[in-house]
Amino acid sequence: MSNPIEVKATLQPAYDHIIVGGGVAADKAARAIREVAPDASVLIISDISDGPLYRPGLSKDLWLKPNAELDSIDLATKENTGAELLLGTRVTALDPKGHTVTTADGQQVGYGKLLLATGASARHIGTPDDERIVYYRNADDYRHLRSMVSEGTRVAIVGGGYIASEMAAGLAAVGADVSVHFPGKRILEQMFPDSITGHLSKLYESKGVSLNGDFFLDSLSAGEKLVLKSTSGDEVVADVVVLGLGAAPNIQLAEEAGLTLEMGGVLVDETLATSAPDIYAAGDIATYDDPILGRRRVEHMAMAERSGDTAGRTMAGERTEYRYTPLFWSDLFDDGYEAVGETRTNHRVEEHWNDEHTAAVLYYLDDNDVVRGVLLWNTWDSVPKAREVMAASKEGKLAASELAGQITPGG
Structure with a gap:
């Protein structure tokens, strides 16, 4: 991938769907729209100069894999969805009543449905x-x-x-x-x-x-x-x-447009619709009701992927509900983990290790001994079971004393 250049496209007066943001959520939404409504017009506007990329590669594969290049994490959104991409362009205003967005260079474009997938910025x-x-x-x-x-x-x-x-x-x-x-x-x-x-x-x-x-x-x-x-x-x-001081959700556009905010994000319903008609939010900025953990906002790749797909399908006419507890993962040299929920040490942590002490399942319990998070250290293919454990714990069907043996460390 060569260094990108800013392109000023000649835009249509209006599009069936506009996506503001250029990350994985935007890519997944465009793919879903194309699948459900192949003839719909889609415009993606991003202030980033690259098209959507598989973001984890920026801190993982591009450094850890020999000869890895940016092309290897390019999602080829335009080629796979037919969406029009307007890159290196910031949206400065959103008018929910007029169903328009305005860009920094003064272009005003109308939309039928709009997705805010603006992500987060480094603090x-x-x-x-x-x-x-x-x-x-x-x-x-x-x-x-x-x-x-x-x-x-x-x-x-x-x-x-x-x-x-x-x-x-x-x-x-x-x-x-x-x-x-x-x-x-x-x-x-x-x-x-x-x-x-x-x-x-x-x-x-x-x-x-x-x-x-x-x-x-x-x-x-x-x-x-x-x-x-x-x-x-x-x-x-x-x-x-x-x-590396964390990230802050990009909610200024939503805030200035009067959308309802909560927990530092844009509040959405079960279809990821915001408080404004025909406007949806996905990815890092969406505050939603997790089926296990309740209202929360999540800044991880699985959230961006699944919520982008859900929003795109609903926008295109196939009503889809977001009922998902996302996972996250990382590789640290020769170790790796997958995790679900609130893996924070301000919870009580119950640890279950294998005999070699190389793999573990960690449960994070609140003051009521309800499992709020599960960490799978060098333990694979167990995320669905971790969600089952958390749901059963929440419903009072699984006591803290019964956690041992629920998931095999190193599995």
Whole structure:
């Protein structure tokens, strides 16, 4: 895939369906619309300069697989759906009454049905405007970061969560000298108990990644080298800094249009319809009623895929309900996991390991001993069973004392 260029298309006055956003949810929605209503016109407007990509590849395959290129994660949305793509273009206004959107270059376009799939943006803090400081989120960020990293490049990652853990593994795999700096005691401690974080600490260090807890960033200065200073006065010198501080949902367009918001997202019903007629929301920004966990908002790939498909089908005339508890997953060097629900260590965690202590099933229980999340550590093909356990626990059909043996670790 060559570097994209911004294309100013000549648009129709109106489309049957407009999708605002250029990620996986947009791709899935366009595919569903095409399947249900082959003759419908579809326009995808995205402020990103690439068409929809399989986003997990940006922090996984492109770093971990030899010779992997951006083409390998391109979803080929236009070719597979016939949708018109308007890239590198921001939608600045949404008029629910007039059924129109307005772009930054002044184009106004009408719609029959609209999907907001605007995703989330990397959280920013006050940092110098320097190309060596990267907030990692999209393909342009990948191109830029990859161009600066080679064998021995000193890369400091700030953050101890999901994206920081994956980027540390990926950058180490291509030979960078990686250090990770985070305020907690151990990386991913908000998700994993000591049994796993202790293992990960040893694993990352064995791969040459330096993990530095109790690091509270005070300042980041850009001179000949980048210098990070902690609140305790410690300094870290780096060639490149990657900031992995989480993401914020892109809900400004919905908010300004008067759509109902809740839990930091756009509130939707069982068909992913918003409070405004003919407007739907999917992916990171959708606040919905999970059939097991209740009202929540989820920023993971499975959510984007399934909700995009559901919204597209309903928009095209095939009413479909979103009744789904999404999973998420990651690979960390030679280990991997799949998980469902609230895998947070502020819940009580019950651990079940195999005899070799290489695989585990972890249950996350609330104060009422109801299972709110399941983590499958090096345990595969068990997500459906994990959902069954959570549903049975919620309904009072499975006691906490009966969890042992429900899922076999390492299965």
